[in-house]
Amino acid sequence: MTSVTHNTLLSPSKNITENTHKKSNEAALILIRHGESLWNEKNLFTGCVDVPLTEKGVEEAIEAGKRISNIPIDVIYTSSLIRAQMTAMLAMIQHRRKKVPIILHNESEQAKIWSQVFSEETKNQSIPVIPAWELNERMYGELQGLNKQETAERYGKQQVHEWRRSYDIPPPKGESLEMCAERAVAYFEDNIEPKLAAGKNVMIAAHGNSLRSIIMYLDKLTCQEVISLELSTGIPLLYIFKDGKFIKRGSPVGPTEAGVYAYTKRLAQYRQKLDENSEIICS
Numbered sequence: 001m002t003s004v005t006h007n008t009l010l011s012p013s014k015n016i017t018e019n020t021h022k023k024s025n026e027a028a029l030i031l032i033r034h035g036e037s038l039w040n041e042k043n044l045f046t047g048c049v050d051v052p053l054t055e056k057g058v059e060e061a062i063e064a065g066k067r068i069s070n071i072p073i074d075v076i077y078t079s080s081l082i083r084a085q086m087t088a089m090l091a092m093i094q095h096r097r098k099k100v101p102i103i104l105h106n107e108s109e110q111a112k113i114w115s116q117v118f119s120e121e122t123k124n125q126s127i128p129v130i131p132a133w134e135l136n137e138r139m140y141g142e143l144q145g146l147n148k149q150e151t152a153e154r155y156g157k158q159q160v161h162e163w164r165r166s167y168d169i170p171p172p173k174g175e176s177l178e179m180c181a182e183r184a185v186a187y188f189e190d191n192i193e194p195k196l197a198a199g200k201n202v203m204i205a206a207h208g209n210s211l212r213s214i215i216m217y218l219d220k221l222t223c224q225e226v227i228s229l230e231l232s233t234g235i236p237l238l239y240i241f242k243d244g245k246f247i248k249r250g251s252p253v254g255p256t257e258a259g260v261y262a263y264t265k266r267l268a269q270y271r272q273k274l275d276e277n278s279e280i281i282c283s
């Protein structure tokens with residue numbers, strides 16, 4: 001598995017360093033855990049097994065999309081797993097800007113060439129979606145596919161709680177949160193943070209544990225504090241990246257929530273522009 005690089009053809013900026021100087025250093029970052037999957041529903045350890053969303057998960061993703069429909073998004077990162085990609089796509093269908101999310105297939109040279117877009121106008125109306133295995137769920141090793149309740153009955157609640165929530169104890173042949181953080185946070189620092197620094201608004205659709213490790217980094221949580229951090233499925237979390245710092249803004253309750261757009265001048269302006277445009281369309 002290799003790290004995925006950004007396809008410049010669909011990219012909003014050809015050169016990040018070039019843009020860093022032109023753009024304001026303020027940007028929105030949305031984190032979203034995928035909606036309920038078929039194995040969440042069955043209470044099975046999932047990890048890197050690639051299962052789709054349930055009908056409820058689809059609804060959660062659509063609802064999440066409504067909540068963030070007025071927040072600018074220039075680039076989307078997802079894991080390589082379908083539940084995160086479905087969530088990102090379904091959420092984007094709700095976005096008022098109506099740009100089309102397009103998955104960048106960087107897995108091979110041929111895939112890159114065959115998925116090129118040849119219209120500047122079309123590219124401007126698209127949002128690049130970058131899949132990265134580094135954002136995948138923590139690999140759950142020999143627990144993958146086992147029922148969580150039955151596993152707790154067999155090995156004891158305490159042991160299973162340690163496997164699921166401790167920072168550095170890995171499940172049998174799987175990744176601890178610390179191991180998951182090593183790849184997910186490194187990917188965030190190397191690929192996503194430079195985009196934010198260039199003023200690009202980013203959404204990440206990923207997983208309970210890959211996002212817990214990124215939040216640990218953003219909020220500077222200790223190994224003890226991260227133990228009690230739980231993320232619900234399909235709930236978007238907003239951060240503002242400003243002057244190299246991440247400011248936590250919680251979860252937008254709804255698309256019209258006034259408070260969210262008051263967080264920064266740019267968010268308020270973006271929302272106003274969307275409102276003006278929809279008035280033109282409706283009149």
Ligand SMILES: O=C(O)[C@@H](CO)OP(=O)(O)O
Pocket residue numbers: 040044045046047048137140164208209
């Ligand atoms: O099964 C999994 O992959 C994860 C997320 O659903 O489980 P946990 O609740 O233990 O983090």
